[in-house]
Amino acid sequence: MSSPDEQEPLMKVGIIGLGNMGEQIAAAVLRAGIETRVYDVRPEAVAKLVDQGATGAASVRELAEAVDAVGVVVLNEQQVGEVAEEVAAAERRPGTLVVHSTVTPFYVKGLQNRLAEAGVDVVDAPVAGGVARARTGDLTVMVGGDDAVVAGLSPVFQAIGRDIFHVGPAGAGTAVKLAVNFMTIAGYALEIEAMEMVRAYGLTEDALSTVLTTSSADSRAVRRWGFHDRLRRQAPPGTEPAHLVMRKDVTSFAAAGGQAGLVLPLAAVTARTLLDTIGRRDRYLDDLGDVPPVPRCAACTQELIPPFREAGVHPECAA
Template sequence: MTSVGFIGLGNIGKPMALRLAAQAPARGLTLTVYDVAPEPLAELEAAGAKVAGSVAELAADVDVLCVMVRDDDQVRDVLGEVLGVAGDRLTVVVHSTVAPATPAELAATAARHGVRLLDAPVSGGSMGASAGTLAIMVGGSDDAFAAARPVLDAMGSKVVHAGPIGAGTTFKLARNLMHFVAFTAATEAQRLAEAAGLDLKALGDVVRHTDAITGGPGAIMHRETAAPIPEGDFWHGVFTHVRALGEKDLGFATDLADQLGVEVPLARLALERLGPGLGLDKLDQRTPTDQRTPADQRTPSDHTEESA
């Protein structure tokens, strides 16, 4: 049996721990939990977990300790209490999203006490935590990852060993950069649609529907490098098509925004940076409007409006 501890039973930590409690018997795990709030402790106890009276009590008797607290300072506080009592078999898994330099700092501190540490932030929200479908992005040594893997597999359906300590946090920050930039772009699209008199809820339904089909922004993320693409490469042709569609539609959208008096700075930046971002050389200085092909001169492939 692997003895697992879980500290931090908040909006995502609680469903993660509940998922562990449900999976524990079949996976050869036992679960002990701790939080400063009594309500989630009672819920976890009802689900079959043991409840510890303190961080130190929990840490003294587990093999893998999952930490899902609010911020860097709380992680440091928890680790400080853990290291005073932990044995050298312990692997600490930090699920909190912390600053890029924090995992290496924590791992160095833990190593002085013979404790292994992983940074393993998650993506998928409370729904993914409840369903056990989280993506868990892990940084740390191979042996620490191997020790924690059975626990991680109980909570997530996509577990990625991203690299050495800190790599999990960097992976999460890169993923969330795209996430929140996309949210900001969505607010521009909503303002444009609202100014045009459209139903914003219907627009949201269409976005979710088509992203589920195409993969959303992740649809372009299949290359192993972000370097420029040489002509003749398979992706050069694919992304040239994506760029042509994107610049055409972004040009139309920014023209419409001008007509409606809507500010769309991200759309304008995307129009400028889409091609170079895809790894394609800059085109000539014609505007997107100048580059549009008259409808009666388009080839059949030009009528494909969906990009990647």
């Protein structure tokens, strides 16, 4: 048996970007017993993780020089690029940059080529499941990257995710994430219009939701109608407005299709009309005034439509 001095050193991980998702991802990595350093432009966000046992960094470069892998959970490609430049310029560079942000496959591949010159591997590992699942380390993680590099990051992915899919080379995880986001966001826009139409004929949203659960239009989104409304309208101060993030993601999906030689007309229409659609939704909700909060599922904590309120749980959550 080897002595402790002969054992391989434990991985050191840095997380950059401590917003809604980044904070929870960093906390999950920390709970897994992985040495974690954190950085954000907001000192108070860093301090919150330091209180939980993380080590704070004063800059991206300082963090990069102290860890083996850097996880990036920032808003867009510009911010990812700024982080990547600092990582590449670090005197002691980490072995891997893990992009959790929602960007495009084309961007990830370009980033991979640029950082290869600095000896840094790039893995894209966007996540799905929202803040609630991030808080419990139960995210869906869609990973793209070299097999050996991804295998080496397994402790990190297991810390943050319940369902982990290594779907292909760098860029593949982002392609899947954009498809997931497009279906989610476009579905939300579709539901808003469906609700508008039935209300115009004197019906309630609860009435339509109840019927939908017995039809081929049933879905997880239908069963938690009101969830996206709440997330948008109760977002913490200082965070990027959810409707702008939604438009960015749909626009990125359409752009990714174009970069692959595809024409995606539904994505183009959704991107062009999304802000108006959500604006109408917000005006309707404002006109409702004070209404009781929608009951939530005891298991997943998301909204319950009428057929499931007596039981207090979604059928799929009770299974």
